[in-house]
Amino acid sequence: MSVNVEPCLDIRGLSAVLPNGQRVLRSVSLSVHPGEVRALVGESGAGKTMIGKAVLGVLPKSVRIVEGEMLIEGEDLGRLDPKARRTLIGARTALIPQDPLTALNPSRRIGAQMIDRLVRILGWNGEKADKRIRQLLDEVQIRDSERVLKSYPHELSGGMRQRVLIAAAFAAEPRLIVADEPTTALDVTVQKQILRLIAQLQRDHGTAILFVTHDLGVVAKISQKVSVLYAGKVVEEAETAALFEAPQHPYTRALMAATPRYTDPYASLKPVDETVLAGLAAEIAAADQAWRPRHD
Amino acid sequence: MDEASIARRGLSPRLWLAGGWLLLALLAAIFAPLVAPQDPLAQDLMLERLPPFWLDGAEPGYWLGTDSLGRDLLSRLIFGGRIAFIVAFAAATSACLLGSALGLIAGYVGGWADRIISRIVDVWMAFPPVLFAILLVAVLGTGLSSVILAIAIIDWTRFCRVIRAEAMSQARMDYVESARIAGYGRIGIMLREVLPNVLPSVVALLSLEMGIAVIVEAILSFVNLSISTDDPTWGSIIAEGRLSIHQAWWVLVFPLITLILTVLSFSQFGEALKARFDPVLR
Numbered sequence A: 001m002s003v004n005v006e007p008c009l010d011i012r013g014l015s016a017v018l019p020n021g022q023r024v025l026r027s028v029s030l031s032v033h034p035g036e037v038r039a040l041v042g043e044s045g046a047g048k049t050m051i052g053k054a055v056l057g058v059l060p061k062s063v064r065i066v067e068g069e070m071l072i073e074g075e076d077l078g079r080l081d082p083k084a085r086r087t088l089i090g091a092r093t094a095l096i097p098q099d100p101l102t103a104l105n106p107s108r109r110i111g112a113q114m115i116d117r118l119v120r121i122l123g124w125n126g127e128k129a130d131k132r133i134r135q136l137l138d139e140v141q142i143r144d145s146e147r148v149l150k151s152y153p154h155e156l157s158g159g160m161r162q163r164v165l166i167a168a169a170f171a172a173e174p175r176l177i178v179a180d181e182p183t184t185a186l187d188v189t190v191q192k193q194i195l196r197l198i199a200q201l202q203r204d205h206g207t208a209i210l211f212v213t214h215d216l217g218v219v220a221k222i223s224q225k226v227s228v229l230y231a232g233k234v235v236e237e238a239e240t241a242a243l244f245e246a247p248q249h250p251y252t253r254a255l256m257a258a259t260p261r262y263t264d265p266y267a268s269l270k271p272v273d274e275t276v277l278a279g280l281a282a283e284i285a286a287a288d289q290a291w292r293p294r295h296d
Numbered sequence B: 001m002d003e004a005s006i007a008r009r010g011l012s013p014r015l016w017l018a019g020g021w022l023l024l025a026l027l028a029a030i031f032a033p034l035v036a037p038q039d040p041l042a043q044d045l046m047l048e049r050l051p052p053f054w055l056d057g058a059e060p061g062y063w064l065g066t067d068s069l070g071r072d073l074l075s076r077l078i079f080g081g082r083i084a085f086i087v088a089f090a091a092a093t094s095a096c097l098l099g100s101a102l103g104l105i106a107g108y109v110g111g112w113a114d115r116i117i118s119r120i121v122d123v124w125m126a127f128p129p130v131l132f133a134i135l136l137v138a139v140l141g142t143g144l145s146s147v148i149l150a151i152a153i154i155d156w157t158r159f160c161r162v163i164r165a166e167a168m169s170q171a172r173m174d175y176v177e178s179a180r181i182a183g184y185g186r187i188g189i190m191l192r193e194v195l196p197n198v199l200p201s202v203v204a205l206l207s208l209e210m211g212i213a214v215i216v217e218a219i220l221s222f223v224n225l226s227i228s229t230d231d232p233t234w235g236s237i238i239a240e241g242r243l244s245i246h247q248a249w250w251v252l253v254f255p256l257i258t259l260i261l262t263v264l265s266f267s268q269f270g271e272a273l274k275a276r277f278d279p280v281l282r
Helices: A048-056 A082-092 A110-122 A126-139 A145-150 A158-171 A188-205 A216-222 A240-245 A250-257 A274-290 B003-010 B013-030 B073-109 B111-126 B129-140 B144-171 B174-181 B186-222 B234-243 B250-277
Strands: A009-017 A023-032 A037-041 A064-072 A093-096 A176-180 A208-213 A225-230 A233-239
Touching: A009 A048, A023 A037, A023 A048, A023 A064, A023 A208, A023 A233, A023 A274, A037 A048, A037 A216, A048 A064, A048 A093, A048 A176, A048 A208, A064 A082, A082 A093, A082 A110, A082 B174, A093 A158, A093 B174, A110 A126, A110 A145, A110 A158, A126 A145, A126 A158, A126 A188, A158 A188, A188 A216, A208 A216, A216 A240, A225 A240, A225 A250, A233 A240, A233 A250, A233 A274, A250 A274, B013 B073, B013 B250, B073 B111, B073 B144, B073 B186, B073 B234, B073 B250, B111 B144, B129 B144, B129 B186, B144 B186, B174 B186, B186 B234, B186 B250, B234 B250
Parallel strands: A037 A208, A037 A225, A093 A176, A176 A208
Antiparallel strands: A009 A023, A009 A064, A225 A233
């Protein structure tokens, strides 16, 4: 990537701890450039979702960021006052959530919810927002948008709701979208369509995406770059094609070996090698030993 | 929500029976001077302790009989309904506004706000409510407004506890998080995202509380601590009826039935409304 283009998202040496002092993010650095999809892959508990929440400013209260910077289009979130930060995050980012069941307000109609957001973020009037929403619903291939806009969330299927959420995420033209395992809660048959939709809209709108997933198959399909996360630490970072061709870190290799093959799913299904995990644990313990948060 | 489901739910007998009784009682109370067959305060010692209309010795025009001072029981019940409904609406609404607002703040904001509000609720609920009410009215002085105030002061905790718990579970939902990402502040999220989802419970509790307010007012009247003794209230009629139970049982029984029907209707009406308001149950 060209060096002179400012990244949409630039995370530099981000560390976070729990109240008991345990580190959950270990000097994480990663960047997402305009129009690029960066996959963030790792097993559950690795801190993938935590990074997404940190960027969007919705970390749980118990998690404290102790060092590092997060820049959205060159603006350091840590230097902004809370109100300015909220405005910046609201205007430039959006989330495609993991669970479409709880991501929409059950007691408000879909149309009202979507329009509200646009009015809030872009300051548009209701009519303009309504037009925009219809256009986006069209883009996510919802044909009976009239009915969908008037529906309550529980009246739609999971796949339909995820389409609505994708449309909502792209509607305000954010620069960066955090997609937090957007296909995990869906049927396998629907997963593929949703993934294709996200890729399609991403290309059409030129939006940068930080794509959080545990599924290497999804990584290969959608991203140009990958960061592999283990225990809150980026163990490998590469272009997607290069990573699949020649994974450098033993953990990445082990993770790939653990992915089931369609030809023989049971034989190929093996857990990540224990010696690799032991090596990682030692590596992380050594790093933690040496680590002192800068603010102390 | 399609037409068929509206029709199906609209026919819920619970809603109709409870709502029907409340509407009847409310209309009678509002138009009491037109509806009541007699003056509720007019005493006539020639007509004392007349039985209700189906018993021997009843007088036409005195449907439910008269009390020991010859006052028409039905008219007194109808006029007593005025006080009951005013207290029910005013006290329950005040308790609801206060309790729900504090509950919403405690549940959504959490932290110190929650700790302070929850401790106050704990202390509040340690007081026996009826004694607390009697004490409050004794301090505030009798009268309609102090009865309303006393009930609101005692019963806001009922709303606070329930709404706090519901707001807490709503606060963990993803749509609240996505509202935060979109840049809404606390107040905006509470009103836009959380409140609509706790509203069905607020409505059900409000209706239930109206029934409770009617009971508390009756209790206060019973111990002669409600409004002035001239105006008939259900509680004061019950208190009088208790004294003449052996000579005129109807003076005790009819206000009791009225009271029970009204309280029951309020609670059932609330439950039925909740089922209708809740988009997921709907």
